[in-house]
Amino acid sequence: xxxxxxxxxxxxxxxxxxxxxxxxxxxxxxxxxxxxxxxxxxxxxxxxxxxxxxxxxxxxxxxxxxxxxxxxxxxxxxxxxxxxxxxxxxxxxxxxxxxxxxxxxxxxxxxxxxxxxxxxxxxxxxxxxxxxxxxxxxxxxxxxxxxxxxxxxxxxxxxxxxxxxxxxxxxxxxxxxxxxxxxxxxxxxxxxxxxxxxxxxxxxxxxxxxxxxxxxxxxxxxxxxxxxxxxxxxxxxxxxxxxxxxxxxxxxxxxxxxxxxxxxxxxxxxxxxxxxxxxxxxxxxxxxxxxxxxxxxxxxxxxxxxxxxxxxxxxxxxxxxxxxxxxxxxxxxxxxxxxxxxxxxxxxxxxxxxxxxxxxxxxxxxxxxxxxxxxxxxxxxxxxxxxxxxxxxxxxxxxxxxxxxxxxxxxxxxxxxxxxxxxxxxxxxxxxxxxxxxxxxxxxxxxxxxxxxxxxxxxxxxxxxxxxxxxxxxxxxxxxxxxxxxxxxxxxxxxxxxxxxxxxxxxxxxxxxxxxxxxxxxxxxxxxxxxxxxxxxxxxxxxxxxxxxxxxxxxxxxxxxxxxxxxxxxxxxxxxxxxxxxxxxxxxxxxxxxxxxxxxxxxxxxxxxxxxxxxxxxxxxxxxxxxxxxxxxxxxxxxxxxxxxxxxxxxxxxxxxxxxxxxxxxxxxxxxxxxxxxxxxxxxxxxxxxxxxxxxxxxxxxxxxxxxxxxxxxxxxxxxxxxxxxxxxxxxxxxxxxxxxxxxxxxxxxxxxxxxxxxxxxxxxxxxxxxxxxxxxxxxxxxxxxxxxxxxxxxxxxxxxxxxxx
Numbered sequence: 001x002x003x004x005x006x007x008x009x010x011x012x013x014x015x016x017x018x019x020x021x022x023x024x025x026x027x028x029x030x031x032x033x034x035x036x037x038x039x040x041x042x043x044x045x046x047x048x049x050x051x052x053x054x055x056x057x058x059x060x061x062x063x064x065x066x067x068x069x070x071x072x073x074x075x076x077x078x079x080x081x082x083x084x085x086x087x088x089x090x091x092x093x094x095x096x097x098x099x100x101x102x103x104x105x106x107x108x109x110x111x112x113x114x115x116x117x118x119x120x121x122x123x124x125x126x127x128x129x130x131x132x133x134x135x136x137x138x139x140x141x142x143x144x145x146x147x148x149x150x151x152x153x154x155x156x157x158x159x160x161x162x163x164x165x166x167x168x169x170x171x172x173x174x175x176x177x178x179x180x181x182x183x184x185x186x187x188x189x190x191x192x193x194x195x196x197x198x199x200x201x202x203x204x205x206x207x208x209x210x211x212x213x214x215x216x217x218x219x220x221x222x223x224x225x226x227x228x229x230x231x232x233x234x235x236x237x238x239x240x241x242x243x244x245x246x247x248x249x250x251x252x253x254x255x256x257x258x259x260x261x262x263x264x265x266x267x268x269x270x271x272x273x274x275x276x277x278x279x280x281x282x283x284x285x286x287x288x289x290x291x292x293x294x295x296x297x298x299x300x301x302x303x304x305x306x307x308x309x310x311x312x313x314x315x316x317x318x319x320x321x322x323x324x325x326x327x328x329x330x331x332x333x334x335x336x337x338x339x340x341x342x343x344x345x346x347x348x349x350x351x352x353x354x355x356x357x358x359x360x361x362x363x364x365x366x367x368x369x370x371x372x373x374x375x376x377x378x379x380x381x382x383x384x385x386x387x388x389x390x391x392x393x394x395x396x397x398x399x400x401x402x403x404x405x406x407x408x409x410x411x412x413x414x415x416x417x418x419x420x421x422x423x424x425x426x427x428x429x430x431x432x433x434x435x436x437x438x439x440x441x442x443x444x445x446x447x448x449x450x451x452x453x454x455x456x457x458x459x460x461x462x463x464x465x466x467x468x469x470x471x472x473x474x475x476x477x478x479x480x481x482x483x484x485x486x487x488x489x490x491x492x493x494x495x496x497x498x499x500x501x502x503x504x505x506x507x508x509x510x511x512x513x514x515x516x517x518x519x520x521x522x523x524x525x526x527x528x529x530x531x532x533x534x535x536x537x538x539x540x541x542x543x544x545x546x547x548x549x550x551x552x553x554x555x556x557x558x559x560x561x562x563x564x565x566x567x568x569x570x571x572x573x574x575x576x577x578x579x580x581x582x583x584x585x586x587x588x589x590x591x592x593x594x595x596x597x598x599x600x601x602x603x604x605x606x607x608x609x610x611x612x613x614x615x616x617x618x619x620x621x622x623x624x625x626x627x628x629x630x631x632x633x634x635x636x637x638x639x640x641x642x643x644x645x646x647x648x649x650x651x652x653x654x655x656x657x658x659x660x661x662x663x664x665x666x667x668x669x670x671x672x673x674x675x676x677x678x679x680x681x682x683x684x685x686x687x688x689x690x691x692x693x694x695x696x697x698x699x700x701x702x703x704x705x706x707x708x709x710x711x712x713x714x715x716x717x718x719x720x721x722x723x724x725x726x727x728x729x730x731x732x733x734x735x736x737x738x739x740x741x742x743x744x745x746x747x748x749x750x751x752x753x754x755x756x757x758x759x760x761x762x763x764x765x766x767x768x769x770x771x772x773x774x775x776x777x778x779x780x781x782x783x784x785x786x787x788x789x790x791x792x793x794x795x796x797x798x799x800x801x802x803x804x805x806x
Contacts, residue, residue, distance in 0.1 A: 023064045024088040028096040030058045030074055036243065038076075038100055040119055042623045046071040046083070051622060052571065055120065074098040075622070123195040123235065124215055125532075126222050127433060127446050127522060132574040132617050135532055135563025137216040137630045139163075139664055143209055143239070145676070148716055148730055148761060150774035150799040152252055152260050152284065154190065154204040154212075155179050158234075159734050160714060161214045162678025163662045164188070165706045167787040170203050171327055172363040174395040174421030174458060177201035180787055182706030184216065184231030184634060185658035185684030186609075191227045192235035194317070194371060196389045197427050197452065202323050202365025204236065207262050207282035208301040211237040216662070217632065218582030218609040221536045221561035224516055225583040226452055230609040230636055231658065238317055241276035241305045243268050247806055250770075254799035257287035257294075274307035289794050290328060290355035297323040311377040319369040326362050328355040329400035329414065331471075331790045333750070336694040338407035340748045345784065350471040352782065352792035356402060356414060358491035363397030363419060381436040389427040395419040398496060402469065406480040411468040413480060418461035418500050426453045442524035446534075450516040455509070462503025466496065512542035514585075520561070528570060532563035532578075540585045540606075550601065557583045557606045577614040583607060586640055591649040604652050609636045626666040634658040641689055641696040654696050655687035658705070672718045672728070679711045694744050701743040704787040707754070709737035718765065730761035730774075741786040752790070755783035770803040 026045070030038040037058030044051035045065060054060045065088045075081035086096050122128045124138050131138075139161045151157050158164055158181065168180035178200045181188045190204055190212075191197060213235040220229055227233070247265040252258065262282040269275040281300040288294060303317040333348060334340055342348045374386045397419055405413040431448040466489035468476050477486045489499050520534035536559040544551030563578040586604040615630030639654030660682035667675040684705035689696030695703070714732035719725055735756045742750040758779055763772035780796040 022067065022090050024067055024090055025093045026062045026065055026072065026086065026088065026096060027093055028060060028098070030054050030060070030098045030100065032100050041074055041076045041098075041100070044073045044075070044622050046073055053119070053623070072096050074100075076100070123237070124213060125446075125520065125522075126195065126431060126448065127444050127520060128435075129444070129522065130571070131626075132567060132571060132619055133522070133530060133565055135530075135565050135576040135578040136580070137613070137615065137628060137662070139214045139216070139628075139678075141212045143211065145714070146206055146209065147770070147801075147803075148763070148772075149714070149759065150252060150254075150761065150772055150801045151206060152254075152258065152286075152799065154206045154209070157206065157209070157212050158214070160676055160678075160712055161212075162664050162710060162712060163216065163660075163680035163682065164214055164232075165710055165736060165785070167704050167706060167785055167791075168330065168789070169327075169791060170201075171330065171399060172202045172325060172365045172395055172397070172419070173399040173417075174201065174419045174460060175423070175456070177365065177395055177399075178204070180704065181234070182231070182704055183214070183234075184632065184660065185682050185705040186231035186634075186636075187228045187704060188231055188234055189227070190234040190236060192223065192233055193369060193389070194238060194373075195223070195235060196371065196387055196429060197226060197391065197425050198236065198369050198371075198389070199391050199393050199423060199425055200365075200367055201393045201395045201421075201423070202321075202325070202367065203295070203297070205282050205284065205297060205299040205321060207264070207299055208238050208280040208319060209236055210239045213237060216630075217578070217611045217613060218580045218634065220538075220557075220559040220582035221534045221580065222518060222520065224450060224452060224514060224536070225538055225540070225557060225559070225585060225606065226454070226514060228584060229582045230634065238301065238319075239264070239278060239280055239303065240315070241266055241278035241303055243274055243276050245806075248803050250801060250803035252799050252801040255797035256289050256794075257285065258799065259283075259285045274305070276305050278303045288326075288328070288355060289797070290353055290792070292355040292358050293326045293328050294359055295323070295325045297321060313375050315371075315373040315375070317369075317371045319367070321365075321367040323366065324362050324364045324397075326355075326357055326359045327399070328357050329402050330787075331356075331402045331412075332788060333402075333404060333412070333471075333790055334742055334747055334788065335404045335407050336742075336744070336747060336788070338404075338747065340742065340750055341408050342750070343748060344751050345753060345790070348471055348790065350790055350792070351473055352784075354473050356469060357400060360493045361398040361400070361416075361491060361496060362493075363395065363399060365396075366394050368392045378432075381434050383433045385429075385431040385433065387427070387429040387431075389425075389429075391425045393423050395421045398493075405465075409480065410470050411474075411476065411478075411480065412470070413465045414467050414469055415463050415465050416496050416500060417463050418497070418505075420459040420461070422457045424455045427451070444522040446518075446520040448518050450518070451513070452516075453511065453513040455511040458506050458508040458510075461500040461505045464499050464503050466491075466499055509546045510542075510544055511546065512540065512544075514541070515539045528567040530565045532561070532565075534561035535559070538583070542585075542587065551588065553588050553603060555585050555606055557585070557608075559583055572619055574617045575614075576617060578611070580611045580613070582609040586638075586652075589640075589650055594646045594648065596648065602650065604640050604650075605638050607636060607638050607640075609634055611635075624668045628664045629661070631661045632659065635687070639689075639696070642693050644690045644692050654689045656684065656702055657687045658682060658684040660708075672720050673715070674717075675713075675715045677711075677713045679709075681709055682706070683708060691745075694747065697744055700745070701740050703741065703743070707736040707739040709735070711735040714759075716761070726766040727764050729763070731759070733758040736783075739786070741788055741790075752784045752786055755781055757781055757783070768805050770801070770805065772799075772801045774799045774801070 041054045141157045164183045170179045178189045216232040252260040266278040279302045284297045301319045307313040369391045372388045376384045428451045434445040516538045518536035538557045541554045559581045565576045567574040583606040588601045588603045591602045611634040613632040636656040641654045643649040662680040665677045716730040718728035738754045739752040759776045761774045775798045
């Protein structure tokens with residue numbers, strides 16, 4: 001039997017060799033009407049399975065074509081296809097070029113969800129890899145999808161990605177005031193900009209967003225351990241200049257006083273040299289659906305590109321955001337110790353129209369972000385990329401939360417704090433990318449070095465309780481512990497400032513740095529079989545408070561990554577598997593013996609997350625169907641938790657597990673129709689911990705893990721001919737299953753109910769005008785999200801958008 005199989009394989013290999021020897025190839029380029037390269041255009045040989053995509057220079061190549069006359073077809077989703085006849089001769093190369101009717105700006109407009117297909121991506125793996133070549137799972141949301149859905153909030157764009165859900169709106173508070181998301185059961189925030197750190201403590205404006213990438217799984221090997229990345233990372237790709245004049249001016253008006261004006265203007269600065277500038281700007285004003293709350297912001301983002309020659313280019317991008325908001329407090333409905341007197345929303349009876357805030361209590365989150373990049377082609381095989389990034393964020397104003405001080409008395413204490421914190425970050429990266437062969441084996445090698453520094457200056461006030469409230473809005477001014485009546489404190493800036501004036505504030509100045517080196521190689525063992533091996537060495541050096549050396553510490557961490565991809569059908573079907581790692585440096589803590597004696601500083605090893613994942617990726621029917629199915633298992637180890645025998649001490653050794661699967665589908669069954677859909681299941685539990693500790697009881701959900709089941713769908717159809725040409729509609733929504741936000745044997749469990757949201761759009765989208773009406777939460781569903789908390793969400797809301805494109 002073995003010999004027969006061996007002979008069959010030999011015959012099969014011989015037949016392939018013979019076939020290849022009698023075939024020819026086809027090359028060419030595709031340009032837009034204004035002479036610019038057209039990337040991501042599909043080129044197919046009709047009647048065969050042969051096809052490819054154009055690269056960023058608009059070039060393509062198809063090998064191993066049978067001799068004879070063939071029809072070559074160039075197509076792009078949403079555009080009229082073109083065909084030409086070519087004669088292929090054995091052992092010869094033929095050439096066919098195409099010119100699209102559209103110019104570069106118009107081509108960008110029709111880049112819809114198809115950009116999620118098998119496009120080459122140089123950020124997710126820091127190596128140029130097609131999606132089917134990458135053993136890691138990632139999803140992206142394009143700017144065109146955001147326009148279709150009239151998205152005016154960065155957070156809402158992520159409803160198009162399976163396996164991620166928001167658990168906490170942006171609060172603006174110091175350090176971590178951006179929105180929280182649950183990604184594969186762990187915390188995630190939008191902390192990457194073009195693959196490098198871009199911190200925020202407030203909202204992100206979508207005006208400068210070209211694409212949002214959600215990179216799944218522990219990702220420290222390439223992106224470091226400065227931020228949590230156990231479940232993955234959120235990376236924002238900003239808009240880049242191009243070499244023709246064009247742009248868009250848009251206005252959006254909608255529910256709750258929404259007024260938003262945006263402008264996107266691009267212009268070449270030289271007729272001979274490739275220099276271009278692009279400016280995106282936005283003004284946003286919006287009220288809350290509750291009885292108080294608002295947001296006002298101004299955003300501007302200039303970008304410049306200069307291609308000195310074919311080998312050297314410079315890219316610069318700056319973002320400046322001024323934002324002021326009145327933010328509803330997070331409603332923490334448990335003291336995390338006492339048995340809950342309510343198990344669900346019906347028993348809590350929260351009035352979701354109440355904000356528990358006033359528009360006089362605001363917080364400002366100005367942000368500045370600068371990135372500069374130099375790319376130099378060292379040779380045909382090697383490229384150098386040097387990146388500099390500098391960011392500053394501030395939290396300036398009032399932050400508030402509601403907490404159950406004394407369980408069972410129906411009242412909750414509302415605490416206030418005056419935030420005064422500035423965080424500055426600097427990141428310098430040097431990357432070398434090589435694409436070369438050793439023998440007949442292709443290697444795509446990355447070697448990189450990374451320096452990251454963070455400085456946090458905190459001059460905030462102390463904390464104080466101002467009043468007690470019920471979920472229905474009753475108020476009293478009674479000390480919940482002593483029962484004494486206190487002087488009223490009102491929701492005015494003067495009253496809260498007076499309350500906080502007597503508290504002891506912080507005078508803190510902390511800095512830390514990390515020095516990293518990493519390498520990653522993708523080896524083509526055969527044309528269809530690829531292996532990835534990656535490793536990062538990270539040295540973390542914390543100076544702590546500048547006035548003291550007692551809290552200084554340093555740590556080493558290694559973060560490996562391995563992956564394998566086997567393409568069952570080249571560029572169409574691939575099987576993949578990966579092992580990935582993430583780490584977080586844990587700061588030393590002051591501990592004592594049980595009786596308070598023997599004070600000392602205790603150090604800890606970095607926490608680590610390890611993931612095993614496998615699945616399948618497809619790109620079928622000439623780019624009309626892309627799908628990814630993956631199964632993963634993540635374990636976080638060495639978590640620091642309280643010592644059950646000494647409340648003044650900590651142990652290291654806690655473990656949390658997360659496992660599940662995800663399905664992502666992007667389809668364009670026929671011209672004009674585009675679909676994106678996804679489903680995910682996740683189960684996150686504490687594996688090892690302390691049964692007496694709220695945060696680490698074994699067998700329980702840790703909190704913030706999100707609903708176990710999530711589903712998303714968005715479908716658009718655009719009419720391409722006839723009287724109603726360019727008219728279209730969109731329909732979709734999201735589903736989230738019941739969510740256990742509190743899971744503890746002593747407090748009990750608290751559930752947020754499942755929900756299904758429906759969204760719809762009606763639009764007219766031509767070359768120069770776009771008009772759309774979008775309605776979200778069509779059925780006016782009352783629903784909530786949370787992270788050990790209860791956060792009411794928007795009822796039905798609508799947006800009218802008008803845009804002029806030039």
